Amino acid sequence: MSKLCTLWQREIAAYFLSPIAYLVMVSFLVLNGVGFWMLVMAFDGRTNDVSVMQIFFGSFFYWIGMLMAVPVITMRLFAEEKRLGTIETLMTAPVSDVVVVWSKFLGAATFFALLWLPTLSYSWLLNQFAAAPTPIDWGPVVMAYIGTMLVGFFYVSLGLMASSLTQNQIIAAIIGFVLIAIMFFLGFMINIGPAWLQSFFGYIGSIDHVRDFSRGQLDLRRVILYISATVFVLFCTQKIVESRKWR
Amino acid sequence: MIAVENLTKRYAGVTAVDNLSFTVKRGEIVGFLGPNGAGKSTTMRILSAFMPATSGKATVAGYDVFTQSEEVRRRIGYMPENNPLYLEMRVSEYLNYRAALKGVSSSKRKTRTDEVLERCGLKDVSRRIVGQLSKGYRQRVGLADSLVHDPDLLILDEPTIGLDPNQIRQVRQLIKDLGKRHTILLSTHILPEVEMTCSRVMIINKGKVVASDTPENLTKLIEGGGTVRAEIRGDRAVIERELGALPGVKNVVIEAGNDGFVCATVYAPPRNDVRVHIYEKAAANKWTLRELSRVRQTLEDVFVSITRVEAPPSKQEEEK
Numbered sequence: 001m002s003k004l005c006t007l008w009q010r011e012i013a014a015y016f017l018s019p020i021a022y023l024v025m026v027s028f029l030v031l032n033g034v035g036f037w038m039l040v041m042a043f044d045g046r047t048n049d050v051s052v053m054q055i056f057f058g059s060f061f062y063w064i065g066m067l068m069a070v071p072v073i074t075m076r077l078f079a080e081e082k083r084l085g086t087i088e089t090l091m092t093a094p095v096s097d098v099v100v101v102w103s104k105f106l107g108a109a110t111f112f113a114l115l116w117l118p119t120l121s122y123s124w125l126l127n128q129f130a131a132a133p134t135p136i137d138w139g140p141v142v143m144a145y146i147g148t149m150l151v152g153f154f155y156v157s158l159g160l161m162a163s164s165l166t167q168n169q170i171i172a173a174i175i176g177f178v179l180i181a182i183m184f185f186l187g188f189m190i191n192i193g194p195a196w197l198q199s200f201f202g203y204i205g206s207i208d209h210v211r212d213f214s215r216g217q218l219d220l221r222r223v224i225l226y227i228s229a230t231v232f233v234l235f236c237t238q239k240i241v242e243s244r245k246w247r
Numbered sequence: 248m249i250a251v252e253n254l255t256k257r258y259a260g261v262t263a264v265d266n267l268s269f270t271v272k273r274g275e276i277v278g279f280l281g282p283n284g285a286g287k288s289t290t291m292r293i294l295s296a297f298m299p300a301t302s303g304k305a306t307v308a309g310y311d312v313f314t315q316s317e318e319v320r321r322r323i324g325y326m327p328e329n330n331p332l333y334l335e336m337r338v339s340e341y342l343n344y345r346a347a348l349k350g351v352s353s354s355k356r357k358t359r360t361d362e363v364l365e366r367c368g369l370k371d372v373s374r375r376i377v378g379q380l381s382k383g384y385r386q387r388v389g390l391a392d393s394l395v396h397d398p399d400l401l402i403l404d405e406p407t408i409g410l411d412p413n414q415i416r417q418v419r420q421l422i423k424d425l426g427k428r429h430t431i432l433l434s435t436h437i438l439p440e441v442e443m444t445c446s447r448v449m450i451i452n453k454g455k456v457v458a459s460d461t462p463e464n465l466t467k468l469i470e471g472g473g474t475v476r477a478e479i480r481g482d483r484a485v486i487e488r489e490l491g492a493l494p495g496v497k498n499v500v501i502e503a504g505n506d507g508f509v510c511a512t513v514y515a516p517p518r519n520d521v522r523v524h525i526y527e528k529a530a531a532n533k534w535t536l537r538e539l540s541r542v543r544q545t546l547e548d549v550f551v552s553i554t555r556v557e558a559p560p561s562k563q564e565e566e567k
Binding site: 007010013014017018085086088089091093094095244245 | 298327331335392
């Protein structure tokens, strides 16, 4: 457990010791900030039956941020260690592969969560500067963040797996992006193909899930889906890391 | 400390380590010597539990490297080839992280890192960023890392590669000092290195141990004290004829110097000291004798003669 903690700390530190962290954070904030601002402008002076925050989660800018940020966060995790050769010093230390995989996942997931931290102010800002402040309905907002984290962590695990496949960070980022994009676009395919396929896509596509979460719906099936999918992908990653032993 | 039995490692189509067996006793400094692609790194990676062998058995301190790999990893300090480090970390930060990872308890971590910083001469640079250090210092950081949990066994893969002569000397001295407290297995293809640092040399070629002995014995093995070098002033043809006629001499090679002396290399079988005969011959013929010495063969000669059959550039090399 203490080793998991040591590795986790090192992963987080590694982000802030390279310029990538700052670059990702700034781009992410700009992107979401612009998106939020545009929504606020569009809603200005009108009466709506949905809140701005509900539209914000699931908006175009939200998804661009998710799809672009996660592969950039995860690309270095294993690829960099492999290229530098530090994978050898890491794996010959007395730690198990499971611990290494989970610490890398937790490190990236923590950084992903940190990205969202500044957006917590949006609800407060809305209320502060609205002409006629309405009390914030915290339920949907909290649910939206929970949903974002669940989906985001699953994407992080996909990115981590992509990184374990190669020693080239660019390739890792591309594979990661493709895997994540597939999960995202499945949500668009709910009108294609036979009925059973449509409903299958409906179950696993991410778009609807985030929308439902941001409406304040806690669908336990989806929580379980994302947690188990994340654990499964991490398990696969562990097997890929172990594969050096039997290849 | 190390026991290797019939170890074999095959990569797709290439046998990197071929039925290798050897043992290393506690307290030894063993040099693993061989041409590139001989299987040195592969063997070390197997011993450090980074990857398993195709077949065979290897134990470190009584623990099997495959089935009890965590126990093994706790007891070894491994420095891979090219000494990979996290370049963005500070030296003390890195060592502290590595100590934690290797299970040094938080109460002891500070003293352990201070101790290895001291021993590896890193005190002055402990606050510097690893990526900004010279290669020699980075090598010391790698060594410090392999030492930080005070392991029984150090496995160092080419610890002096890429260093300048001064740095090489420093690192060698460091390894020698470390040998007083740890068992060391190091690999190199630089011959003077093993001569200077190791108590035993294992020459490995194409995945097999071809010779294993002390550096002195290996040198004797080939040399046997037979070859003698003499610098004599006199008529070249006469010298060649006279020396060639000495008892036991197999061959004489004469090179003319530019100051009237000729340099004669006299080949005789081992345990046949022809120096006395040469001296007597010179005295009898009134030659001026400037030098008369036994040619000490170096490990290099041993190495070349043992691994002479040059392998075509193998895939193993590329895999490294």
